[in-house]
Amino acid sequence: MPQNQxxxxxxxNTTVPIGRGRHAPVERNVxxxxxxxxxxxxGYYYSEGHxxxxxxxxxxxNAAETNYLSDVKALTQQYxxxxxxxxxxxxxxxxxxxxxxxxxxxxxNEFGSTVYEKRVPDWVQNASLECLAELVKxxxxxxxxxxxxxNTFRYNTISRNLAYAFRDALLRLGVAASINIQMREEPRQDxxxxxxxxxxxxxxxxxxGQPAPNxxxxxxPFYLDDQYLYVPIRAVEIEEMNTTVYxxxxxxxxxxxxxxxxxxxxxxxxxxxxxxHSAVVEIIINKGARVRYTTIQNWSSNVYNLVTKRAVxxxxxTMEWVDCNLGSKTTMKYPAxxxxxxxxxxxxxxxxxxxxxxxxxxxxxxxxxxxxxxSIVTSKSISKDGGRTSYRGLLKVYPGCEGVKSNxxxxxxxxxxxxxxxxxxxxxxxxxxxQIGHEASVSKIGEEQLFYLMSRGLSESEAATMxxxxxxxxxxxxxxxxxxxxxxxxxxxxMEGSVG
Numbered sequence: 001m002p003q004n005q006x007x008x009x010x011x012x013n014t015t016v017p018i019g020r021g022r023h024a025p026v027e028r029n030v031x032x033x034x035x036x037x038x039x040x041x042x043g044y045y046y047s048e049g050h051x052x053x054x055x056x057x058x059x060x061x062n063a064a065e066t067n068y069l070s071d072v073k074a075l076t077q078q079y080x081x082x083x084x085x086x087x088x089x090x091x092x093x094x095x096x097x098x099x100x101x102x103x104x105x106x107x108x109n110e111f112g113s114t115v116y117e118k119r120v121p122d123w124v125q126n127a128s129l130e131c132l133a134e135l136v137k138x139x140x141x142x143x144x145x146x147x148x149x150x151n152t153f154r155y156n157t158i159s160r161n162l163a164y165a166f167r168d169a170l171l172r173l174g175v176a177a178s179i180n181i182q183m184r185e186e187p188r189q190d191x192x193x194x195x196x197x198x199x200x201x202x203x204x205x206x207x208x209g210q211p212a213p214n215x216x217x218x219x220x221p222f223y224l225d226d227q228y229l230y231v232p233i234r235a236v237e238i239e240e241m242n243t244t245v246y247x248x249x250x251x252x253x254x255x256x257x258x259x260x261x262x263x264x265x266x267x268x269x270x271x272x273x274x275x276x277h278s279a280v281v282e283i284i285i286n287k288g289a290r291v292r293y294t295t296i297q298n299w300s301s302n303v304y305n306l307v308t309k310r311a312v313x314x315x316x317x318t319m320e321w322v323d324c325n326l327g328s329k330t331t332m333k334y335p336a337x338x339x340x341x342x343x344x345x346x347x348x349x350x351x352x353x354x355x356x357x358x359x360x361x362x363x364x365x366x367x368x369x370x371x372x373x374x375s376i377v378t379s380k381s382i383s384k385d386g387g388r389t390s391y392r393g394l395l396k397v398y399p400g401c402e403g404v405k406s407n408x409x410x411x412x413x414x415x416x417x418x419x420x421x422x423x424x425x426x427x428x429x430x431x432x433x434x435q436i437g438h439e440a441s442v443s444k445i446g447e448e449q450l451f452y453l454m455s456r457g458l459s460e461s462e463a464a465t466m467x468x469x470x471x472x473x474x475x476x477x478x479x480x481x482x483x484x485x486x487x488x489x490x491x492x493x494x495m496e497g498s499v500g
Contacts, residue, residue, distance in 0.1 A: 043138020315341030354387030383419030
C-alpha cells in the first residue's frame with residue numbers, strides 16, 4: 001500500500017571524535033620549554049589574561065585569589081625572567097602586568113589578544129595529557145565554578161573557541177562534558193558553559209584540585225570510549241510530505257523492493273571544504289521484470305561524487321538507467337547492467353554538464369553474459385567555461401553469447417574553445433555472431449544557429465540555453481514530468497553559472 005513519505009532530521013550529532021589525529025601538526029612560533037606548568041600559565045591567560053598595545057601582558061584576578069596571583073608571578077619569573085608589576089587593587093580586582101614587548105607579541109600572535117580573538121593552536125590541543133591537565137586547571141581557576149547542590153563543575157566563557165577547546169581537552173583526559181549555549185541578541189555576548197557532572201565530576205575534581213563530595217553517582221546520557229564521545233539525540237523533527245511513495249522494506253537488509261519506476265534526486269549545500277559523496281546502488285531484476293532508475297544529481301562545486309551503480313538482469317528482464325549529472329568538482333559514475341539471462345535488455349541514458357573547474361567522467365558498463373541479449377547506451381555531454389566531460393564505457397560480450405545486439409552513441413557539445421571532451425570506449429567481444437555499433441560526435445554551437453535565434457528576439461544567452469536544451473531533449477523526454485521541469489531549470493541555471 002502507498003504510504004506518506006516522511007523526512008526525519010536530528011538536531012544533535014551522535015558522536016564527537018577524540019584524539020590527537022583530528023589536528024594536523026603545525027609549526028610553533030614559541031621558543032619555550034613545553035613543561036606542564038607552562039600550560040597552566042596558558043590556562044590563566046585564556047581565562048584572565050589579555051595583551052595591551054603589544055607591549056603588556058596582563059592578568060586580572062579577584063583580589064582574594066592570592067594563591068592564583070602568587071602562582072602567576074612565580075610562573076612569569078620562571079619563564080620570562082622578570083616579575084610582573086602588581087597594580088593596586090580596584091573594585092576587589094587585582095591586576096598583574098608584565099612589561100615585555102617580546103612576550104606580549106608572542107602571546108598576541110599565538111593565542112590572541114582579547115577574549116574575542118583567543119584561540120588554542122593545535123600544538124596546545126595535541127600536547128601530552130599531563131600538559132593538558134594543567135591547561136584545564138588554569139582555565140577553570142579563572143572562569144570555573146562548582147555547584148555543590150547539583151554536584152557539577154562549570155567553565156563559563158563568551159568565546160566559542162575556548163569553550164570547545166576546553167571540552168576537547170577534557171575528552172582527551174577521559175572526561176565527558178556538555179556545552180550549553182545561552183544565546184543573546186548580540187552574538188559576541190553568547191555565553192558558553194562547559195558542564196561536567198557525574199560520573200565524570202570526580203575525575204575532573206582531581207584534575208583541578210577540588211574533589212567533588214563523595215556520594216552516590218547518578219547516571220549519564222553520555223558514553224565515552226577511546227575514540228568517541230557518544231551523545232544523545234535530544235530531538236527528532238518529523239515533517240510530513242504530500243508525496244506518496246511505494247517503499248517496501250526488506251527485513252534485516254538495507255535494500256527495498258520497488259515496482260514500476262524508482263526515482264532518486266540528490267543535491268547538497270555548499271561547504272567551505274571539499275566533500276565526498278560515495279554511493280552504492282545495486283538492483284536485481286528478475287525474469288520478465290522491467291526497472292527504470294532515474295537520477296538527477298546537482299552537487300556543490302567542491303564535492304567529489306564517486307558512485308557505483310550495478311544492476312543484474314535475468315531472463316527477458318529490462319534495466320534502464322536514466323542518469324543526469326550537474327555540479328560537483330569531479331564525478332565518476334558508470335552505471336552497469338549485467339545481462340545474465342537470455343533475452344535481457346540493458347539501457348543507459350546519460351547527460352552530463354561540466355562548468356568551470358568541473359570534470360564529469362561518466363559512462364556505462366554493458367556486460368552480456370547470456371545469448372540474445374541487447375543493450376543501448378546514449379550519452380550526452382556539455383562542456384562550458386573550461387569544463388571537462390569524459391565518456392568511459394565498457395561493452396563486454398562473453399563466449400557463447402550469440403545474437404547479442406548493442407549500440408553506443410556519444411555526443412558532446414563544446415560551448416567554447418577552452419572546454420574539453422574525451423571518449424574512452426572499451427569493447428571486448430569474444431563471440432562472432434553479434435551486432436556491435438559505436439558512434440561518437442563532438443560539436444559546438446554554430447554562429448549561424450545563434451544568429452538565427454537572436455534574429456527572433458532572443459538574447460545570446462537565451463539562444464545558447466535553447467540550443468543546449470534541444471541537445472539533451474532525447475534524455476529529458478524520458479524523465480518524469482516533475483523531473484523534466486527541474487532538469488530544464490537546472491540547465492538554465494548552469495548556463496547562467498548559478499549552480500554547481
